[in-house]
Amino acid sequence: MQESLVVSDPKVMMGKPVIAGTRMTVELILEKMAAGETVEQILEAHPRLTRQAIQAALGFAAQALRADVVYPVAGQAR
Numbered sequence: 001m002q003e004s005l006v007v008s009d010p011k012v013m014m015g016k017p018v019i020a021g022t023r024m025t026v027e028l029i030l031e032k033m034a035a036g037e038t039v040e041q042i043l044e045a046h047p048r049l050t051r052q053a054i055q056a057a058l059g060f061a062a063q064a065l066r067a068d069v070v071y072p073v074a075g076q077a078r
Helices: 026-034 039-045 051-064
Strands: none
Touching (some): 026 051, 039 051
16 A cells, blocks of 8 residues: 555544545545446546556555544444
C-alpha cells in the first residue's frame, strides 16, 4: 500500500482521508465500489485518479478496520 497517496488535511474535505492532490475521499471510492462500479468506471469518471490510488484507498480502509473496535451492523441479531 502506498500510504502517501492517502492524506488528511483539515482544509480539504473537512479532514476526511482523500487521494493526494484531489478532493476524492476514500469514503466516496468505497461507496462507488460498493454500488457496483468497477475500477475502470471510476478511473474513467475521475481522470486524475490512478489504479494505484484506488488500491491505496482500499488498503487504507482495510487498515482502519483492523482496530480493536466492534462496529455493530444495523439489523444484525445480537
